[in-house]
């Protein structure tokens with residue numbers, strides 16, 4: 116492994132629900148190295164999304180430190196953090212979150228509007244991103260004219276168009292049929308192997324987890340296990356993974 | 366601004382709602398412009414106060430459509446305090462066609478006394494004497510000359526409707542009033558009397574220039590009393606009261622109109638704010654997405670305010686445009702109603718249009734303010750968890 120890219124140190128994250136206090140993450144430590152493809156698993160409510168959001172800089176810990184590259188993001192101001200996200204984070208959601216009134220092209224172009232790039236340069240970047248996800252011929256389609264798998268691939272193009280340091284995916288295949296899910300996973304794998312993107316994916320699907328280079332299990336706010344997949348043969352891995360998988364919430 | 370296309374798409378995301386909101390800005394804005402014109406005219410300096418022009422206007426008590434006997438003018442002239450008296454007859458008719466574009470006020474008058482009563486006007490081209498000496502000559506307002514591109518010596522043909530006669534006039538002089546529009550045409554009543562004997566002896570309004578304010582007040586009562594029991598009772602009022610028509614009788618008109626206008630503004634504001642609140646609520650997740658992508662709070666604030674401003678501007682500009690386009694037809698249609706005094710004085714004031722624009726911008730910014738602040742302050746994670 117190479118240099119650490121993400122260092123999470125003694126993170127505490129609590130939520131308040133009325134008078135009740137809920138500690139979701141309790142003194143959590145976590146390190147991700149450059150070029151890793153990490154699958155984050157764990158039962159529903161264990162804090163996977165919370166952890167992902169903290170690393171992506173869209174939420175803040177109650178205490179502890181988060182470093183990404185040279186930046187201590189837990190110390191950045193609101194505005195600095197927004198700017199940091201635009202340069203370093205590509206986020207992929209379970210529900211795609213495309214803007215329905217914008218075409219595939221315009222959706223992918225959105226993050227570039229925050230850069231100083233001119234119109235023709237933006238076009239070039241968008242075209243490249245859409246061709247990587249195999250949708251160069253769907254640029255002028257609106258989200259409602261695309262299938263779920265295609266929508267998710269547009270969302271992936273939007274996440275990679277700024278060439279971010281990190282790709283974060285929160286159950287990216289959760290809403291997809293098996294075939295579309297497979298396509299999305301292959302795409303993520305390619306982004307990791309070919310484009311050297313560091314990826315963290317939250318998933319309930321062992322098949323998805325099997326594509327990762329490392330598996331992390333979160334339970335009741337504590338990072339319990341951390342098994343490098345290379346060290347397992349595939350039969351044992353499938354067994355290990357199935358242990359992590361909880362029944363998806365009905 | 367790179368975000369403009371997104372703002373525009375957001376405005377028209379729910380087309381029916383956007384159109385209804387824009388419509389409900391257009392119509393009240395038209396009303397506000399009309400009210401503003403009224404207020405502006407009420408504010409217009411009273412010639413009596415600013416220039417010592419104490420003019421009073423006498424007309425038939427029943428209305429402008431009923432003429433008075435010409436002999437009344439002579440009787441009024443003999444009253445103490447009356448400096449000069451002149452007679453007006455609304456000619457109407459059409460110039461070229463009946464379109465609003467070709468509409469302007471035309472009066473048959475008595476030239477020599479007209480310039481005595483309106484001695485605050487200046488002759489800017491030609492001369493009063495030229496006009497006096499040509500029975501088929503006319504005196505034309507500077508604004509009207511500009512609008513039609515007329516020159517001294519040009520021929521104007523008017524086809525009568527109230528008076529079934531076609532008259533051909535030569536422009537002999539051009540006048541300019543110190544304030545208000547100079548957009549009427551005057552010609553010698555003798556020309557009309559010759560062409561149409563039945564016109565003889567009838568007069569629409571009688572204008573009297575009084576010695577001073579006291580004389581104006583006293584004469585108004587004296588004149589009406591003098592003719593009270595005749596077959597042609599009169600109503601006499603000051604020039605300004607005449608222009609404001611019956612409105613000036615309603616006590617504190619200014620306060621009334623201002624309060625109504627303010628209420629109308631708030632109604633528009635509520636409608637626009639409602640639309641903005643709905644659209645912001647529908648877009649909670651989207652805004653969280655944009656913030657995840659790195660859009661700052663300020664950008665989100667501007668995106669939402671930009672949307673409400675755009676919505677208001679669509680309504681505002683259409684409303685103001687409609688007011689400008691509809692102004693002349695409206696003026697033309699009011700001229701034969703009890704509001705004719707107002708209609709003749711009615712002007713397309715730039716201040717009124719500016720007021721409309723300021724109100725539009727105010728509505729645009731304030732209707733979006735609360736949703737914009739909420740949208741930009743909501744934590745991203747909360748927005749992403751939002752269902753709906």
Ligand SMILES: Nc1ncnc2c1ncn2[C@@H]1O[C@H](COP(=O)(O)OP(=O)(O)OP(=O)(O)O)[C@@H](O)[C@H]1O
Nearest residue numbers: 130131132139158159160161162163164165166747
């Ligand atoms: N904004 C919030 N306010 C209050 N409680 C919250 C909030 N966000 C998350 N929680 C709670 O924190 C816990 C962890 O939530 P989180 O979304 O991180 O779980 P998760 O592991 O992603 O679950 P899932 O697999 O269902 O997506 C849950 O109990 C959740 O109800």
Ligand SMILES: [Mg+2]
Nearest residue numbers: 163164165285
């Ligand atoms: Mg989750």
